Amino acid sequence: MSTDHASTGRNPAGHGPADHASAGPAGFTRRALLGTAGAGLLVGAGAGVAGAVAYDRPDRSGRAAAGPGGALGAARVPFRGEHQAGITDPPQARVQLAAFDLAEGVGRDGLRTLLQRWTKAADRLTAGEPSEEFDNQVALDAGPCSLTVTVGFGATLFDKAGLADRRPPGLAPLPAFPGDALDPARGDGDLFVQIGADDALVAVHALRVLQRLAAGTAALRWQSAGFARTPGAAAQPVTGRNLMGQIDGTNNPRPDEDGFAAKVFCAADGDQPAWLAGGSYLVFRRIRMLLDNWEALPVDRQERVIGRRKSDGAPLGAPAGAGERSPVDLAAQGPDGTLAIPADAHIRVAAPAANGGAAMLRRGFSYHDGLLPDGSPDAGLLFLAFQNDPGKGFTPVQRKLSRGDGLSRFLRHEASGLYALPPGAPPGGYLGRQLLEG
Numbered sequence: 001m002s003t004d005h006a007s008t009g010r011n012p013a014g015h016g017p018a019d020h021a022s023a024g025p026a027g028f029t030r031r032a033l034l035g036t037a038g039a040g041l042l043v044g045a046g047a048g049v050a051g052a053v054a055y056d057r058p059d060r061s062g063r064a065a066a067g068p069g070g071a072l073g074a075a076r077v078p079f080r081g082e083h084q085a086g087i088t089d090p091p092q093a094r095v096q097l098a099a100f101d102l103a104e105g106v107g108r109d110g111l112r113t114l115l116q117r118w119t120k121a122a123d124r125l126t127a128g129e130p131s132e133e134f135d136n137q138v139a140l141d142a143g144p145c146s147l148t149v150t151v152g153f154g155a156t157l158f159d160k161a162g163l164a165d166r167r168p169p170g171l172a173p174l175p176a177f178p179g180d181a182l183d184p185a186r187g188d189g190d191l192f193v194q195i196g197a198d199d200a201l202v203a204v205h206a207l208r209v210l211q212r213l214a215a216g217t218a219a220l221r222w223q224s225a226g227f228a229r230t231p232g233a234a235a236q237p238v239t240g241r242n243l244m245g246q247i248d249g250t251n252n253p254r255p256d257e258d259g260f261a262a263k264v265f266c267a268a269d270g271d272q273p274a275w276l277a278g279g280s281y282l283v284f285r286r287i288r289m290l291l292d293n294w295e296a297l298p299v300d301r302q303e304r305v306i307g308r309r310k311s312d313g314a315p316l317g318a319p320a321g322a323g324e325r326s327p328v329d330l331a332a333q334g335p336d337g338t339l340a341i342p343a344d345a346h347i348r349v350a351a352p353a354a355n356g357g358a359a360m361l362r363r364g365f366s367y368h369d370g371l372l373p374d375g376s377p378d379a380g381l382l383f384l385a386f387q388n389d390p391g392k393g394f395t396p397v398q399r400k401l402s403r404g405d406g407l408s409r410f411l412r413h414e415a416s417g418l419y420a421l422p423p424g425a426p427p428g429g430y431l432g433r434q435l436l437e438g
Contacts, residue, residue: 099189226365
């Protein structure tokens, strides 16, 4: 996937070489992982993946492999900036996702107080400092560990807080998609929080602090925990694999490509309210993988579902020795004259040309929550897609994929959420100030 150095609007100055936002060999930060046309999919597709995100982060991997000394824990992501942290940053090793519902009668003033308290706490925690309130010392001996805290607003928040006239158009409900089996209790919510860190205790501690700060104002509605590859687990930076064993995150746009920010962040124009300028929309989907069914397929059948070799991620039809980043030839034929990449293969259906150029930035995390009553794994993907307009990004792509992608036979979308993410908090400000005081 890719990262955006020029358009993230985040300022790592003054935090030293351990900063998670530090520049890499190519001269840009390892932040965003922008993918095109991939909502609802799970594996490395030629520019059309919606699975666990892959990226290049040699500094983090190198520090983790250096041995004791706290190098990994010292990595810090600045909390304040033009955009919220946790959007264009590479996925950390652990994530806590949660949604809260406002208590009855909280209103606009109560919401303002809560966001001010959350902002103050997140600013300290992401710097590796204890929260001034409700710090249980779980993470007392850990550094920042690349901690990020990202906050979003659900559609229902605006009515409860007396802000119905300020609800953005992009929060119109997502349509029902074929095959959806959504549990409302595990999706939606007035307030959404994404907490990422390279240490599980740091992430859980941050969520617990926010939860206690919200007591009496907002109650936890749902919570999900996920994971990605730990920095340093591989000898060198490589594209990661998801729970299906597929290389996940190939051929996504590079950060220096024109129009990167416009695909992810909202602009101050007539299409979006002024308070959302610099913010984004987030689609969350909890996608269970039918792993027993998938693992029963021979590897060659799995490869035809995806359109790539499982061993190295090269597209089917590519010559021996080709890698995952080899160009995808959708016209390539096998020895028998049939298409090397089947008509319903993931990378064909998800190709940008097949989806009107729809694009979104994805930060995916795997989850494994034990077994379901039938004995099958409750495991899959916590899918997060950031975009400037869900109606032009997630919705059209997911509609097509749910109807024509062979991979959909092995997936179940079980929870969903749509949130508007305000811009980042400037020095002295708080998250959501543009909405509440603009």
